[in-house]
Amino acid sequence: MTNRIRIAVLGASGYTGADLVRLALGHPRMEITALSANAKAGQTMADIWPHFFPHPRLPTLVRAEEIPWDGIDAVFGCLPHAASAGILSGVRGPRIIDLSADFRLRDASVYAEWYGNAHPAPTLLDEAVYGLTEFARGALRDARLVSCPGCYPTAALLALLPLVEAGVVGTERITIHALSGVSGAGRGLKDTHLFAELAEATHAYAVGRHRHMPEIEQELSRRVHRPVRISFTPHLVPMNRGELETITVELMKGVTATDLRTVLQRRYADEPFVHLLPVGVAPSTRMVRGSNHCVLNVFEDRVPGRAIVIVAIDNLVKGSSGQAIQNMNRMFGWAETLGLEAAPLFP
Amino acid sequence: MTNRIRIAVLGASGYTGADLVRLALGHPRMEITALSANAKAGQTMADIWPHFFPHPRLPTLVRAEEIPWDGIDAVFGCLPHAASAGILSGVRGPRIIDLSADFRLRDASVYAEWYGNAHPAPTLLDEAVYGLTEFARGALRDARLVSCPGCYPTAALLALLPLVEAGVVGTERITIHALSGVSGAGRGLKDTHLFAELAEATHAYAVGRHRHMPEIEQELSRRVHRPVRISFTPHLVPMNRGELETITVELMKGVTATDLRTVLQRRYADEPFVHLLPVGVAPSTRMVRGSNHCVLNVFEDRVPGRAIVIVAIDNLVKGSSGQAIQNMNRMFGWAETLGLEAAPLFP
Amino acid sequence: MTNRIRIAVLGASGYTGADLVRLALGHPRMEITALSANAKAGQTMADIWPHFFPHPRLPTLVRAEEIPWDGIDAVFGCLPHAASAGILSGVRGPRIIDLSADFRLRDASVYAEWYGNAHPAPTLLDEAVYGLTEFARGALRDARLVSCPGCYPTAALLALLPLVEAGVVGTERITIHALSGVSGAGRGLKDTHLFAELAEATHAYAVGRHRHMPEIEQELSRRVHRPVRISFTPHLVPMNRGELETITVELMKGVTATDLRTVLQRRYADEPFVHLLPVGVAPSTRMVRGSNHCVLNVFEDRVPGRAIVIVAIDNLVKGSSGQAIQNMNRMFGWAETLGLEAAPLFP
Amino acid sequence: MTNRIRIAVLGASGYTGADLVRLALGHPRMEITALSANAKAGQTMADIWPHFFPHPRLPTLVRAEEIPWDGIDAVFGCLPHAASAGILSGVRGPRIIDLSADFRLRDASVYAEWYGNAHPAPTLLDEAVYGLTEFARGALRDARLVSCPGCYPTAALLALLPLVEAGVVGTERITIHALSGVSGAGRGLKDTHLFAELAEATHAYAVGRHRHMPEIEQELSRRVHRPVRISFTPHLVPMNRGELETITVELMKGVTATDLRTVLQRRYADEPFVHLLPVGVAPSTRMVRGSNHCVLNVFEDRVPGRAIVIVAIDNLVKGSSGQAIQNMNRMFGWAETLGLEAAPLFP
Incomplete structure (x- = not known):
């Protein structure tokens, strides 16, 4: 020991x-x-x-x-x-x-x-260092106080930050549709979180007023140096773990969905936990259940000039405790993957 | 008999x-x-x-x-x-x-x-008469051949048609994010529909190419007399029944989310199966499970100039067999609610 | 009205x-x-x-x-x-x-x-009349006060009473293994009833001390005119509705599982809500979901001299509110099936 | 490497x-x-x-x-x-x-x-060595061919073998009621394994004829040197992983449920993967999900002279692949827990 x-x-x-x-x-x-x-x-x-x-x-x-x-x-x-x-x-x-x-x-x-x-x-x-690990490595090493992102912002920012930084998408009409397993709602006693209320059903909540919204906006705004406002609608899905975000973005003139793939491919090629899927493969939360991994992909939208980015994480791991440990590994100078190597649990 | x-x-x-x-x-x-x-x-x-x-x-x-x-x-x-x-x-x-x-x-x-x-x-x-009952009553009475809408178009059109007809929303950037229970995928044998593949997970499918897309576009285009293209992304959610669509629309100049509520309130005030929920109440599929009802509501979006419309149906009832019977009731001159009065099954 | x-x-x-x-x-x-x-x-x-x-x-x-x-x-x-x-x-x-x-x-x-x-x-x-409808018809007609059985006793007694009354099974070693959907646990706020605690899991509860035990014993004892003690172990299963009991009984000398089927077939041939399934078909809660029906069947046990009786109901309907209405129908002299004719909801 | x-x-x-x-x-x-x-x-x-x-x-x-x-x-x-x-x-x-x-x-x-x-x-x-690891250690070390037990036998035998070997329970009337997650049914394409057929439902299957029955009997018979016949009824429960067996046993004269606890406590005190729970705590599959652990407990039955033993494992891990690796660890002389230390995944 x-x-x-x-x-x-x-x-x-x-x-x-x-x-x-x-x-x-x-x-x-x-x-x-x-x-x-x-x-x-x-x-x-x-x-x-x-x-x-x-x-x-x-x-x-x-x-x-x-x-x-x-x-x-x-x-x-x-x-x-x-x-x-x-x-x-x-x-x-x-x-x-x-x-x-x-x-x-x-x-x-x-x-x-x-x-x-x-x-x-x-x-x-x-x-406080905002601990989205893949975008905070320099600051993490000597940080005394690290603040781990919310689960929804983790997924959203992993999908959006490289695209915004590369200037390939606009920031005026980003629409994030998010699905979360029920563990994200916590263990507090509310009748809306009872099994019989949630099983065999799905619904949106906190529409237009979820607290993860200003957090996503803050991080996007920092990159483009002007205020960004996003649309974000979370939904509860009858499963324990997992978070899926389907994000509609407007492409900059001349940019294609394939270009977005290229940006993400380059950005995440060497990342141990963030994975661009092959063309056409839709991310599913089952691909990352119980693990610190994130999978994402880009699809053409039928509306010209737009693309759809889909990203999946386990809300309790990469969206919370796993990322916290990933940050700790970085802070203490260890391999970032230490203790986080477990493959996803499926089925 | x-x-x-x-x-x-x-x-x-x-x-x-x-x-x-x-x-x-x-x-x-x-x-x-x-x-x-x-x-x-x-x-x-x-x-x-x-x-x-x-x-x-x-x-x-x-x-x-x-x-x-x-x-x-x-x-x-x-x-x-x-x-x-x-x-x-x-x-x-x-x-x-x-x-x-x-x-x-x-x-x-x-x-x-x-x-x-x-x-x-x-x-x-x-x-063939396109049998979205609430919008086809005149033609249904004498129709020999009625074509019932797809489940996704039923929900989408009940939400959008009154707004498009009233001219309060634009048709250029309609974004439909849809969630469906697994019964919508049918009883065909595919390993992707096995219990263990779907339980405790969610994912999008047919991104940018679902066959219900042109159907929604056709009906919207007919109302505005010009081609409409929509963004539509369906997801499978681990439940048997239910369909929820979260739709982002652009408001015409000067229009507010409250105005959208007013339009829907007027349009559906006397409808037996379509119900605008009180301000702030988010539609859930559990509100309509096993029934022919549809519930919907409107929310302000954080992005100025937009609103979010959410609509829920049971995909097998109002989205399919129930609407078929509703159409039959109309075709044969009976009360439209005949045989469809059952309250939703919850829990 | x-x-x-x-x-x-x-x-x-x-x-x-x-x-x-x-x-x-x-x-x-x-x-x-x-x-x-x-x-x-x-x-x-x-x-x-x-x-x-x-x-x-x-x-x-x-x-x-x-x-x-x-x-x-x-x-x-x-x-x-x-x-x-x-x-x-x-x-x-x-x-x-x-x-x-x-x-x-x-x-x-x-x-x-x-x-x-x-x-x-x-x-x-x-x-008070004990309102297991199929066994209480005479008394119900003029009853002022009817007490509806518990959900577990309803299923257990529908399976066991005809067999005990016919004298084909012993009452010394009746073992009831019961599975229930979570709605049976009620809407009270307990952290053990939160979605994330129950989904993807199953467990027994109240082992050896569930309050439905003396109720089953009472009704069995009345039939055999001596005290009966049963083994009863309920389990929670991650579903909303449904109750399944797998009951092991000892056969009286010379009696076979087929004889048990014959007894049940005769007893329930004319019952609108209780159905003996064809040989070999295992009752499932999905056969009765949302309905007042009960399905049951008998199987040979591998241990000689025993048989297995399996019975399924919807805990909230035949196990509770449906049976209450069935009793009311009887009390007021109406057809017993009035208002209870709905077919099960599947899927 | x-x-x-x-x-x-x-x-x-x-x-x-x-x-x-x-x-x-x-x-x-x-x-x-x-x-x-x-x-x-x-x-x-x-x-x-x-x-x-x-x-x-x-x-x-x-x-x-x-x-x-x-x-x-x-x-x-x-x-x-x-x-x-x-x-x-x-x-x-x-x-x-x-x-x-x-x-x-x-x-x-x-x-x-x-x-x-x-x-x-x-x-x-x-x-072939029958690889129920906790009972096969001597033979495993030099085995060329190890046969891993079925998932149901693994749970049943971990609960029963110590009791049978200690002579505290009879073998004439062992009744095993088993619940399994759907992954146990395999990935083969059958319509009975589709999500919509299994979600929100439970049922028994292969009643009286499941192939794991003779395997349990074989291992019990070997211990008592005479043929044992058991009653075994498996059920499918709408979850991916997990197996729970509720076993009713007859106590030898003078033996109590507490004595059974003592036997199991002694037998498993030093086992890394088998855990007797505190008095009164009911095993749940959520306690072992995704892990190689087994939890079990003993309860008094209401019928005098009997006790109830409940045991839970993850059917794919301790019930299958985990135990296979545990056996491999033993065969190659490594710590038996190597690669199997992961804590259960909950929720």
Whole structure:
């Protein structure tokens, strides 16, 4: 165990926290030292997560304030927004990888507008590195505080950033239609998340007001140096994991769907986790289930001058805990794929 | 039984045929006289459809050519395209309600382009009434041959036709993102339709080339008297029934999302099966499961000058067999809701 | 509306209550006059049940005590146990059909043992008719208070009662293995009932202590005039509706599985809702989804001297609201199938 | 790569073969050298298994007879029965781990009775080691030919063997009720395995005649030195992976359910993959999804003198490919957990 870093997970009683623990158990350089879940303090992980019964050596859950930070090398924040920044702003010592929404938006007033509360730690916003790994490598190495993107922005930006940076698509009419498995909605008790309400059905939610929207806009705007507004409509699909985004873009004059493929092919040729599929193959969430991979492809649209980009990830892995570990690997100078090599689980 | 008409169903071994039989069993004016399924001739419905075991009095399946047409008042065609027109073009006597794709497109050359075969009965195309009931009532009454719309076009056109006719939305950049339950893919044996391939996953298919696209375009073009091209991307979702379309439209100058609601409210206020939901309520397929209802709503898009229209139907009922019966009700002068009053099945 | 009876539903905000309303909407002799749901009083059914949006004329939800009983012909109790008897014991006027557990057990002390509270209205126990329709017809006609069986007992008793009454099976080692869709667990907020906890998984629950156990035992014991103890293990399966029981029985000396089929065939030959399947066909919940039907069959066991009886119902219909209406039909002298003729919904 | 053995997988186009490849990709001592699938020869794994797109370096599929055996250290047979023994009987050189049914039954005449064909290689039956790893360790080390148990027998025997060996339960009336995810039915094209036929439904199959029955009986009989006949009823549940068996056993005189727990606790205390759950916790397939773990527990039955043992595995991992690798680890003298350490995937 001597070559392992000691990690803490704040909020281990949510799906994101649990999936981080799952991945950490298989990571050769991580030692799970502390797990917090305030409402469940004193219980074991197996008590609240039956799939951890075969892993009885996990630390007992404690309250966040009970964690002795000086023994921890890295802390993963898997808490709800506001709570996360509230606690993490007091953490000294460990490097911080936050999976909440608190450090994603660079402008505290935009945060307040979308999240409904004043930002708990606005002075940290400048320091936070936006951890979309493939686009943040330089900054990650020495970062103290990394903010992992939301699941929807991860998929959207992996598809769009190379195209926007290459100047091959417009940014005026980007339309993102997103599908998510139900784990993305969290483990909170709402009757809308009961099995019988969701099975055998699908619906859109938060239409025109989902909080991942300003995050996607922020990152696109940074690249084009002007404000971008996108259309984004998320839907819940009766499955546990997986996220699929079907994105309609307007092509710059003279550009074809094939050109978009070329841009993505070049950009991701050497990426271990992002894969352009062969011509005509539609991305499916089953191609990436349980893995840190992302698959994407480009299709001609029937409307002239447009193209359709489709991208799939596992919302809990590349969209959350897997990317957090990918960032950690980078921060600590290890191979980025360490602990994330597992092939997708299908069927 | 004297006040019942005698009906035949061609292709009773597919999901559409079976759902038509289900609805016909509960219809007070229909008597199921003949059922065909060439590959299953000689078997009972319960042999191939176990949910009909409680209904043992259904006629045994025969080959289509064995049906004596002179004893039949109405025939429902639930065959694959090409096969349908091939057989129905020889039918004399009964009124015809076709659920295949053969009589949806008015132009035989467009049909040939999209379906890959010459039209088997082009001389019938002029006669066929496009049976989107809410928009075809005048023509249905005396029609001999009614062609029921595809499931995707049904939903799309119920959402779009009133808006296009009212001139409140543009037709240049209509983007339809569609989700369908797996029953829409039919009962044919493909490994892509096995349970283990589809459960816990979602993906787009036929991107940029789905055959329902020209059908939607045809009906929109007829209203605006110029060619319309749409973007349409269907996805399979792991559920049996249900279809949800999220449609992005461009608003004409000065028009708001609220104006769209007003148009739809007026158009559908007296419709028994089409319902505009209260402000902010997102349509879900669970609201219409197993029923002939359609629910829809309008949302502001974050991109200025656009709106999002969402519409849900049951693909096998309003999207197929239910609408066929709704058309039959109209053709025979009965209340349009006859036999279709069942409330949705939830959960 | 003049030939309709006026009904009230207590507890319309649960799955059972909602399914009763769904069926009542299609029943030609029922007029829904009052709906109660104390925690949701003032809301419409569509507010809490989105599938009722297409049925806007349902009465607004009120508190149970606001219902004026003298205008009501029949009241359906869909409340949790204890609450149900508490309210119904004060009802004068309407005939009562209770779907809770309160009047199922004839012995108040057994009730107290299994439900953990003293019986709220023990003096009514003698009056209550146990409404397993096929076995209670004589008593139903004049009953003032009918107690509908639990979903598991309904399936178990339909399979076992004819066999026990015919003396062809023993009662010492009856082993019932039961599978249920998640709607059977109700709409209460428990994290164990969230979609992501139940999808893609199955597990047993309440092993050795499910409350439907004494109910099955009571009804079997009444037939054999001695105490019967059964083994009963329920499991949750990731589906909304449906209940399947696989029952292992010991054959009396000289009796064969075929003899059991003969007994069931004779008993149910004329029953509209209970169907013995052809030899070798395994009952599936998809054969009865959304309907009041029950399908069952008998198989030889490999262990000599035993047989396997399998039975399937829809837990919310024949297992709950459908049977309640079947009982009402009987109580009011109508055809037992009235309003319950709908064919199963498949797929 | 020098410390890796070279392996071949016969039948890589089935679910078992694919899951073996998935696990092999993460195993530090396995190098996938050859993959066969006769009907798909010439295609890549990603062509037929889209979840392997992120793993482009897998060998192209070939016909089984094209594999050069002298370069292979171990071959995994994932072919259908009969085909498997036919090919493997000609293999010289590599050690053989067969996942088909061909070498499970020790008696060729029993094989012929249940599988309907003469055994293709009866002379190999004596040599084959029945690879239920936890009970075969001594024989595995030097085995040339290992036959992996069926998925149902794996779960059943892990639950029953310690109890039978300890003499605490009878063998006359063992009743096994089994639930399986649909992947267990294979990737063959049958309409009964289409999504729409299986979703939202459950049913028993092969009642009284499932081929895993004689296998369970054989292994139990060997322990008690007399013929054992069991009752075994498998059911399909609408999920991809997972197997749950609920087993009713008769207790020997004076024995309690707690005694059974003690036996299992002792037997499995040091096992890495088999876990007795805490008192009262019901095993769920979600506790082991995607992993090689097995969880089990014992419950008192309400019928005196009996107990209920419940056991869960992932049918494709511990029930098939995972156990095959566990056996390989043992055969090659490595840690048994090598490459199998992944925690279950939940949700």
